[in-house]
Amino acid sequence: MEDWLxxxxxxxxxxxxxxxxxxxxPACFGFGCFAAAIxxxxxxxxxxxxxxxxxxxxxxxxxxxxxxLKLLSKNTPSVATNxxxxxxxxxxxxxxxxxxxxxxxxxxxxxNSRSDDGRSLPPGTRVRVLRVEGNKLIVTANGVxxxxx
Amino acid sequence: MQPLHWFVLALxxxxxxxxxxxxxxxxxxxxxxxxRLGKYHTTLTSGINIIWPFFDKPRKIIxxxxxxxxxxxxxxxxxxxxxxxxxxxxxxxxPRQNVITADNVLIEINALLYFQxxxxxxxxxxxxxxxxxxxxxxxxxxxxxxxxxxxxQTLTSRDTINQKLRILLDEATDKWxxxxxxxxxxxxxxxxxxxxxxxxxMRAERDRRAVILEAEGQKRxxxxxxxxxxxxxxxxxxxxxxxxxxxxxxxAGAIQRVANAEAEAIRAxxxxxxxxxxxxxxxxxxxxxxxxxxxxxxxxxxxxxxxPFEATGILSSLGGIKELLQEKA
Numbered sequence: 001m002e003d004w005l006x007x008x009x010x011x012x013x014x015x016x017x018x019x020x021x022x023x024x025x026p027a028c029f030g031f032g033c034f035a036a037a038i039x040x041x042x043x044x045x046x047x048x049x050x051x052x053x054x055x056x057x058x059x060x061x062x063x064x065x066x067x068x069l070k071l072l073s074k075n076t077p078s079v080a081t082n083x084x085x086x087x088x089x090x091x092x093x094x095x096x097x098x099x100x101x102x103x104x105x106x107x108x109x110x111x112n113s114r115s116d117d118g119r120s121l122p123p124g125t126r127v128r129v130l131r132v133e134g135n136k137l138i139v140t141a142n143g144v145x146x147x148x149x
Numbered sequence: 150m151q152p153l154h155w156f157v158l159a160l161x162x163x164x165x166x167x168x169x170x171x172x173x174x175x176x177x178x179x180x181x182x183x184x185r186l187g188k189y190h191t192t193l194t195s196g197i198n199i200i201w202p203f204f205d206k207p208r209k210i211i212x213x214x215x216x217x218x219x220x221x222x223x224x225x226x227x228x229x230x231x232x233x234x235x236x237x238x239x240x241x242x243x244p245r246q247n248v249i250t251a252d253n254v255l256i257e258i259n260a261l262l263y264f265q266x267x268x269x270x271x272x273x274x275x276x277x278x279x280x281x282x283x284x285x286x287x288x289x290x291x292x293x294x295x296x297x298x299x300x301x302q303t304l305t306s307r308d309t310i311n312q313k314l315r316i317l318l319d320e321a322t323d324k325w326x327x328x329x330x331x332x333x334x335x336x337x338x339x340x341x342x343x344x345x346x347x348x349x350x351m352r353a354e355r356d357r358r359a360v361i362l363e364a365e366g367q368k369r370x371x372x373x374x375x376x377x378x379x380x381x382x383x384x385x386x387x388x389x390x391x392x393x394x395x396x397x398x399x400x401a402g403a404i405q406r407v408a409n410a411e412a413e414a415i416r417a418x419x420x421x422x423x424x425x426x427x428x429x430x431x432x433x434x435x436x437x438x439x440x441x442x443x444x445x446x447x448x449x450x451x452x453x454x455x456x457p458f459e460a461t462g463i464l465s466s467l468g469g470i471k472e473l474l475q476e477k478a
Binding site: 024047054061083110111133136 | 171173178325
């Protein structure tokens with residue numbers, strides 16, 4: 001069988017494999033195989049074919065993340081989950097939230113909280129979550145003062 | 150040609166290894182902690198990531214998985230080292246543990262714990278064997294809190310226990326980057342003799358209520374009956390009073406009329422007798438007397454003849470009659 005045909009076959013098999021084993025690892029080799037198939041078709045020796053395969057695979061490996069980030073992230077919305085989801089949410093201060101301690105109710109759950117600048121936030125204040133440290137919310141006043149309703 | 154060939158082949162193997170170990174796709178709600186030459190380097194978030202396999206290594210975390218028991222056996226746990234750290238809320242179901250309440254009752258409780266890793270770096274670096282640490286901490290804290298409560302309080306104030314426990318655990322687990330969202334007590338099992346006593350108490354309480362209810366019902370019934378009787382008697386008395394008044398009125402009217410008629414008759418007789426010059430009183434007495442005699446002797450079964458006992462009375466009446474006859478004649 002011709003060398004280029006073998007490379008092409010290997011590439012297709014690897015790309016099929018990619019469907020079953022996600023992680024983009026077989027696909028990287030697949031691209032390498034396709035490049036090597038071209039080299040074989042142009043009548044280069046086996047050493048050159050392997051070198052082309054290696055180089056292409058390496059290039060694909062290096063460029064996959066930037067390419068993915070540029071092309072695919074446009075179509076893939078970034079959904080924050082778990083702790084990341086809490087950032088930016090508005091909670092309600094249950095007691096005095098100071099730079100040392102405080103309780104904030106967020107989505108029906110009570111969290112230990114601190115204010116980010118050490119200022120004391122009275123109970124009933126609407127607070128915005130800036131980040132989560134340990135299991136504490138770091139919050140700041142949301143600007144609008146909320147009376148107790 | 151030959152050495153170059155081998156070199157290229159070796160390079161190819163190296164690149165294959167690099168790609169296999171270097172490309173990391175991290176799923177949503179998971180992170181991977183990467184150490185470069187043993188030192189924390191970065192946290193990989195969801196999406197495709199590249200690491201350098203020669204220098205970078207994911208740091209593993211010990212995680213616990215529930216294995217359903219085969220053939221009716223209780224489910225068990227296995228510990229496994231994972232390089233992906235799950236940030237989702239996780240539930241641990243602890244095995245039963247014995248706890249002593251404030252009133253010295255040994256109870257068995259079964260707690261359920263919901264927790265979530267809020268800071269993967271701390272969860273990896275600040276605590277060894279996180280699942281065990283969480284379990285032991287929860288169990289000892291639970292023992293602590295229940296030790297302050299009596300059995301009855303334990304049974305009724307689950308909510309308070311959960312709240313207290315969560316606050317206690319929150320403080321301890323802050324350092325580990327773990328948040329305990331909820332602690333639930335699944336079962337509270339008092340020892341069998343206490344359970345029997347509780348059942349007895351419950352039954353006695355129900356019996357007590359039943360007896361009270363029955364007695365109250367009877368009381369009401371008796372009161373109602375008495376009230377009914379009273380009302381009936383009042384109504385009856387009122388009825389008879391009314392009827393007697395009416396009857397008396399009727400009789401009075403009748404007597405009045407008879408008297409009126411008699412007076413009229415006497416007047417007429419007086420007038421008639423008086424016109425003849427005789428004494429009308431004597432005539433009337435004689436008339437009455439004869440009437441009375443007639444009545445006494447009357448009746449077909451009466452064979453006895455009544456005679457006035459008083460001779461003077463008879464004589465005077467006879468005298469009166471004679472006088473009448475004389476006068477007429």
